[in-house]
Structures are given as structure tokens and as C-alpha cells.
Amino acid sequence: MSNVDNATTHRSWARHTLVLGGALVLMSVALWFGWLSLASHQLSVGAQMLREDETELPDDIPPLPSELTYGERADLLPSMIELPAASADEIERIFDALEFAWPPEGPVPAVAIMTFPQAMDELEVERRKALFFRSLLPMIMAENQRMLETRQRVEEMLAQGMIAEESSDYRALATLGQRFRVDGDPNDDAFRESLLRRIDAVPVDMALAQAANESGWGTSRFTREANNLFGVWTWQPDQGLVPEQRAEGATHRVRIFPNLQASVRNYVYTINVGDAYHEFRLMRAQARGADAVPRGEQLATTLTNYSERGEDYVAEIQSMIRYNSLNDLDETLELWPADNTVILQTESDGM
Numbered sequence: 001m002s003n004v005d006n007a008t009t010h011r012s013w014a015r016h017t018l019v020l021g022g023a024l025v026l027m028s029v030a031l032w033f034g035w036l037s038l039a040s041h042q043l044s045v046g047a048q049m050l051r052e053d054e055t056e057l058p059d060d061i062p063p064l065p066s067e068l069t070y071g072e073r074a075d076l077l078p079s080m081i082e083l084p085a086a087s088a089d090e091i092e093r094i095f096d097a098l099e100f101a102w103p104p105e106g107p108v109p110a111v112a113i114m115t116f117p118q119a120m121d122e123l124e125v126e127r128r129k130a131l132f133f134r135s136l137l138p139m140i141m142a143e144n145q146r147m148l149e150t151r152q153r154v155e156e157m158l159a160q161g162m163i164a165e166e167s168s169d170y171r172a173l174a175t176l177g178q179r180f181r182v183d184g185d186p187n188d189d190a191f192r193e194s195l196l197r198r199i200d201a202v203p204v205d206m207a208l209a210q211a212a213n214e215s216g217w218g219t220s221r222f223t224r225e226a227n228n229l230f231g232v233w234t235w236q237p238d239q240g241l242v243p244e245q246r247a248e249g250a251t252h253r254v255r256i257f258p259n260l261q262a263s264v265r266n267y268v269y270t271i272n273v274g275d276a277y278h279e280f281r282l283m284r285a286q287a288r289g290a291d292a293v294p295r296g297e298q299l300a301t302t303l304t305n306y307s308e309r310g311e312d313y314v315a316e317i318q319s320m321i322r323y324n325s326l327n328d329l330d331e332t333l334e335l336w337p338a339d340n341t342v343i344l345q346t347e348s349d350g351m
Contacts, residue, residue: 078110078142078335078336078337078338079110079337080110080111080112080138080139080142080261081109081110081111081112081338081340081343082111082112082114082259082261083111083112083113083114083343084114085114085115085117086117087117087119088117088119088120088123088127088131091113091117091131091135092131093346094111094342094343094346095109095134097342097343097345097346098111098338098339098342098343100134101134102130102133102134103133103325103328103329104134104137104329104330104333107333107334107335107336108137108138108141108333108334108335108336109138109335109336109337109338109339110138110142110335110336110337110338111138111338111343112138112139112142112259112260112261113135113139113260114259114260114261115227115259115260116132116135116218116223116224116260118224120132120217120218120219120224121219128217128218128219129212129217129324131218132211132212132217132218133208133212133324135218135260136207136208136211136229136260136264137204137208138335139260139261139264140202140204140207140208140264140268141204141333141335142261142335143202143261143264143265143268144201144202144204144268145201145335147199147200147201147202147268147272148200148201150176150199151196151199151200154173154176154195154196154199155196157169157172157173158173158192158196162187163186163187170186170187173186173191173195174186176195176199177191177195180195180198180199180272180273181198181273182194182195182198196285197281197282197284197285198272198273198281199272200272200281200284200285200288201268201294202267202268202271202272203294203295203296203299204296204326204329204333205295205296205297205321205326205327205329206296206297206299206300206317206321207264207267207268207296208324208326209296209300209317209320209321209324209326210230210267210303210306210317211229211230211264211267212320212324213316213317213320214229214230214231215228215229215230221241221244222241222254225241225256226240226241226254226255226256226257227256227257227258227259227260227262227263228254228255228256228257228263229260229263229264229267230263230266230267231254231307232254232255232257232263232266232267232270233252233253233254233255234252234253234254234255235251235252235253236253237251237253239253239255239256240252240253240254240255240256241253241254241256242254276305276306277302277303277305277306279302280299280302280303283298283299283301283302284299287299293331295327296317296321296326296327297318297321297322297327300314300317300318300321301314301318303317
């Protein structure tokens with residue numbers, strides 16, 4: 001081969017090497033930013049809890065019928081002790097005093113953190129994640145237990161067969177139909193099947209992953225200023241914060257909640273009644289019908305309507321469930337009354 005041919009070959013090889021090297025660098029940068037996004041899970045611009053065609057959902061969840069209102073009866077649901085806004089150190093001391101670790105190794109105390117500490121973003125990553133999960137787990141379990149207790153009462157009424165229209169059970173079922181957006185006669189099979197599909201628990205692993213994703217592990221502006229964990233929108237001008245990156249002409253706002261528990265309750269309710277989550281409810285019902293425990297990683301495949309990112313959002317939620325071992329949470333975890341004297345003593349010691 002001539003010197004000219006050699007030179008040409010070397011130049012061609014160099015160009016290909018440069019192009020390949022550049023592509024590898026760009027790929028590495030993309031993977032790095034993708035990993036960084038997955039690790040931090042800040043609130044995504046495209047995230048939204050509801051499609052605009054679901055704005056008819058009530059701002060206030062309708063109450064249970066009087067026949068089923070159990071309030072905070074200890075035999076059905078331990079009374080949740082509300083913990084006011086406090087520092088991360090104070091909240092962790094209370095959790096430690098209640099022997100509530102992450103991952104939990106025993107009963108989960110029935111405590112509700114009203115708001116996250118403002119300095120969540122200053123905590124070391126693993127500490128922030130553990131505090132986030134410990135704070136939300138009791139609230140998610142409490143809302144699920146409310147659903148399951150209501151479901152049990154409904155199943156007991158439906159087991160009677162045909163129900164007289166003048167009976168209190170019939171009125172209770174009709175009221176529940178209004179609450180969970182089911183039309184029809186409580187004696188019709190279609191009404192009963194639809195109602196039971198809507199009164200059920202949401203997988204804890206999925207709820208925790210979505211809350212972490214949408215709230216940036218409790219650090220997003222909407223979580224800090226509005227206690228909004230799940231990116232819920234509202235079209236009521238007096239009930240929300242204007243997103244900084246809202247498109248021109250858009251009118252939605254990010255809804256303000258009085259506390260974190262209200263945000264969790266709204267999430268569970270919306271997943272159970274929103275038209276966008278029909279496939280979620282069908283898959284959950286199928287799992288129940290097969291005597292299987294509905295798992296969040298599988299049910300997350302139905303959440304393409306939760307975010308404008310569609311399948312990418314689903315993949316991210318599934319990845320978070322696996323990466324944080326949320327699918328390893330003990331299925332037999334129980335919510336137990338918290339010892340208020342321990343909480344008061346811990347708060348006193350921290351002063």
C-alpha cells in the first residue's frame with residue numbers, strides 16, 4: 001500500500017474514531033443525566049394527576065353515608081396522631097422512639113406528619129428518602145384501611161341478595177354510588193361490580209413511588225407550599241398555585257391541600273374514581289379475583305394517563321419501586337395506635 005493510501009486510511013480511521021468517540025460521549029452524558037433524574041426524581045413538567053376531561057371530580061370528597069361513618073373508631077382504624085411541622089431531627093426522634101424504622105420491622109405507628117420539613121432538600125439522599133417513606137407510609141396505610149373497611153361493610157350488605165329500597169342498606173349503597181361515581185340501581189349486578197372495583201386499596205409500593213416522583217422526595221415547590229404530593233391539578237383560581245412553566249393560555253393550577261394527609265386521601269380517591277384509571281381498577285379486580293395480592297409494579301403499567309410522559313412515566317415508577325425495594329415491603333404490615341406519651345416525652349426532651 002502506498003504512503004498516500006496509508007495516510008488516507010489513517011485519516012478515515014481517525015474520522016470514524018472521532019465520530020464514534022463523540023457518540024459515546026453524548027450517550028454517556030445522556031445516561032448520566034437520565035440516572036441523575038431517576039436518582040433525584042424532581043417534579044416533572046409533564047406530570048399531572050387528572051386529564052382536563054375529569055374536572056368534574058369534586059374538590060371536596062363526598063362524605064360516607066351515615067350508616068357507614070365510623071370516624072376514628074379504634075376498632076376499625078387507629079386514631080391518627082397529627083404531628084405539627086417540625087425539623088427532620090425532631091420527626092426522626094419521634095419515629096425512633098416509636099421504634100419505627102425504614103424499612104419497617106414491626107407495626108407501623110398511626111401518626112400523620114402535617115407538612116414536610118422545609119429543609120428536606122438539605123438532607124443527605126438516603127436520609128431524605130428514609131424520612132420521606134417513614135412519613136408517608138402510615139398515611140397511605142390509613143387511607144387504604146378506610147377503603148378496605150368500607151369495602152367489607154359493602155360486601156356484607158351485598159351478601160343479602162336483593163335489598164329493599166326502603167331499607168337503610170339500600171340508601172347507604174345509593175349514597176356510596178354517588179360518592180364513587182357509580183350510576184344505577186344498587187340491586188343491579190353492574191352497579192355492584194363497579195362499586196366494588198372502586199372501593200379498594202391502592203398498592204403501597206406504587207403510592208410511595210409516585211409520591212416520591214411527583215414531589216421530588218418532598219422538596220418540590222408544590223409540596224413545600226401546597227402539600228401537594230401527587231401533582232394534582234385544579235381549575236379553581238382560588239385553590240391552587242400557578243406553575244412557573246405553565247403554557248400560555250393554560251388555566252390549570254396546582255392544587256393546595258391543608259396537609260399531607262389530605263393530599264394522600266385525594267390521591268386514593270381519584271385513583272379509585274377517575275376515568276383515566278379504569279384499566280388500573282380492572283387489573284386490580286382481576287388480581288383480587290385470582291386471590292393474588294395486587295402489586296404496584298404490575299399495576300403501574302396502567303398509569304399511562306397519569307402523566308403526559310406516558311410509557312416513560314410508567315417505566316420510571318416501576319424503576320423506583322425496584323430500586324428502592326418497595327416491592328419487598330411486608331404485605332402483613334399493620335397500622336397500630338401510636339403511644340402519645342412517648343411522642344410527648346420525645347418532644348419535651350428535644351426542647
